[in-house]
Amino acid sequence: MKTIADIVLLGDPRLYEQCAPVLEQELPLVAGWVADLHTVMEDIRTTYHFGRGIAAPQIGVMKRLVYLHLDGQPRVLLNPELIELSEASFELWDDCMSFPNLLVRVQRHQQVTIRYRDEHWQPHSWTVRDGISELLQHECDHLDGILCTMRAIDTQSFRWRPTPAPT
Template identity: 75%
Template sequence: MKHLADLLLLGDPRLYETCEPVLESELPLVASWVADLHTVMEEIRATYQFGRGIAAPQLGIMKRLIYLNIDKPRVIINPELVTVSEETSELWDDCMSFPNLLVRVRRHCQLTLKYHDEHWQQHTWEVTDWGLSELIQHEYDHLNGVLCTMRAIDNQSFRWRPTPTI
């Protein structure tokens, strides 16, 4: 079982690698990978008060796998961005691999995603919600070795996360 201490942090060379597809023969491993992703995401939520999704390479699992948990868990295997909208918007992006740093980036407002679920069923997901669209793009980038630091709008697009007040 992996925990917060297993999370790869900014600078780890594995975060810059392109992940391999999950093979159908590896499906029995997916449940264990997802359990680890869920555990670490819950630990991030408890420690830093954020976290809606995590990509497998953030735990050193170099496979094309994303785990989202917003209103319910969603396992996304071998995602493919089919289309993205021309319309974009800016946001201060955060990342579990550097939880105290925010990066100003530009993301597409809508997208279409094809993927397999944990039962190897194929889905096409039309994402029109801006918050979900930017999250999927962030996690998808992880699968290609791209961090939001690499998408910063300019060299002044970095700031520290404000400390939560209790």
């Protein structure tokens, strides 16, 4: 079982690699990968007090897999693909589990539609706005080896997150 100690940190070359698709014959492996992603995300939430989604390369699994846990509901996205991006955009301070104390000011599409398969290999399409739109763009970027540091609005778009009090 992976833990927060297994998170792939900024500077690790794996974060800059494009991930391979999950193949249907790899479905038996997905449950284990998802369990690891869930455990690591919960560790991040406990330690840093943020985390709604995590991409497989952040734990060293170089597959096109994103795990979300929103409002108590888990969602597994295999081979996600952003298929529609709104022209409207917004700016925000983005964070990342691979560099949890750094915030990066980025611009993201206000609305996106994503196509993916679930853990049962069923196809889905999902249209989201605002915060979830930003989250999906961030996680899909990870699958393509793109970090939010590479999407910074300018050279002044970085700041440290205050260190959370120990719990």
